Amino acid sequence: MDKLRITGGRPLEGAVRISGAKNAALPVMAATLLAPGVHRLRNVPRLRDTQTFARVLELLGARVSFEGNLLTIDTLGVNSVEAPYELVKTMRASIYVLGPLLARFGRAKVSLPGGCAWGPRPVNLHLSGLQAMGAALDIEHGYIVGRDVKLRGAHIGFDVVSVGATAQLMMAAVLAQGTTVLENVALEPDVTVLGEVLVACGARIDGLGTRRLTIQGVGTLRPIDTTIIPDRIEAATFAAAAATTRGTIRLEGVVPDHFEVVLRKLEEAGCTLQRGTDSVTVSGPQRPRAVNVVTQPFPGFPTDMQAQTIAVCALADGTSVIEDTIYFDRFTHVPELARMGARIELKANVAVVKGVDRLYGAQVMATDLRASASLVIAALAAEGETLIDRIYHLDRGYETLEKKFSALGARIQRVS
Ligand code: EPU
Secondary structure, three states, rough: EEEEEEEEOOOOOOEEEEOOOOOHHHHHHHHHHOOOEEEEEOOOOOOOHHHHHHHHHOOOOOEEEEEOOOOEEEEEOOOOOOOOOHHHHHHHHHHHHHHHHHHHHHHHHEOOOOOOOEOOOOEEEEEEEHHHHHOOEEOOOEEEEEEEOOOEEEEEEEOOOOHHHHHHHHHHHHEOOOOEEEEEOOOOHHHHHHHHHHOOOOOOOOOOOOEEEEOOOOOOOOEHHHHEOOOHHHHHHHHHHHHHOOOEEEEEEEHHHHHHHHHHHHHHHHOOOEEEEOOOOOOOOOOOOOOOEEEEEOOOOOHHHHHHHHHHHOOOOOOEEEEEEOOOOOOOHHHHHOOOOOEEEEEEEEEEEEEEOOEOOEEEEEHHHHHHHHHHHHHHOEEEEEEEEEHHHHHHOOHHHHHHHOOOOOEEEEEE
């Protein structure tokens, strides 16, 4: 199993080009099922998750090819509606095929994702929403099964803001008969952009960028031709690395508004920023200041940056309080950071981080994607060598991470 060996202590300097967003690419890949034809998605990151999703589409009968970051998906030959457990268990986002399959074929058999490293992560809102649209769904042997489904418009209000459920029901509604109203929807750029992509293919969606969407079903959609937006979480992760290493990193090819809340928090922590139209240069302070963070749905502070922010706070002057209101158990990085000398007290979903003036290299284990990124950020700033085990988690969501960090001057190496 691959590991990362990092020798910390060097300020990172230089420019990094940010890749396409994983969480924007996955729902668009699912949306290709809505229209038979050849779809072109540019700037798709080459990640384990996009590859897994490509495999799901292939099993359904699509022809998929990656050339560089151009992903071509031909959905003309889709002839199966089954997404098997073997793939869904490795990537929960596979559930995104459910709505499109029901919308286009009236049938689907999609494995229930099951648990996750940091808690139950239910899909009840996806299922109740589809049921409200007329889909009779059964759970059979671990699979969500729909037969003879004719989706029709419905009025659905979410009691929790959910990225996945919003994207799922938007995809279902664009081909449903009649009008669907979705209330309290997610505003993450990944969701809004999915809506824009669907509109460009002929869908009728009003209210994109607001909490209320009105979707008029249409008979057919044209194939997708789009460029995936830059990954705001990847960008913010590199920004956090500048903060812990006293470095100066220019993030290129970004939409600063998409992670403005993280940038503001880094400024509060003492970073100096220069914002351009599609770039941001982040310079880290001598030592970060403590900051308090509460994760919230967009435009609030993203849960996907909670772990990396704890790594910054671990080195800060003062005590930081970090609360995750989206995922209560997403703290597997905490005991690993403690092995590197961090002083963090965890009380339910709140981490109290007492900053130390240095971290030390240690052997640590990556436990999920963002937790791994947090360990990388800590290791880049730590004294001595850190060996991070199980880095396949990083390969799910960061494109050529160690190459990008090496180019910024980090001593980072993948070892078997
Ligand atoms: N929730 C429910 N019921 C549902 C769906 C969600 O109660 O049916 C709850 C969740 O338990 C959570 C909250 O709603 O408390 C928000 O979850 P959401 O549905 O928004 O999460 P998701 O769609 O499963 C996406 C990203 C995650 C990211 C979250 C929150 C993708 C593929 N995944 O997940 O990304 O953390 O939104 O922003 O887009 C990552 O990239 O590392 C990652 C985990």
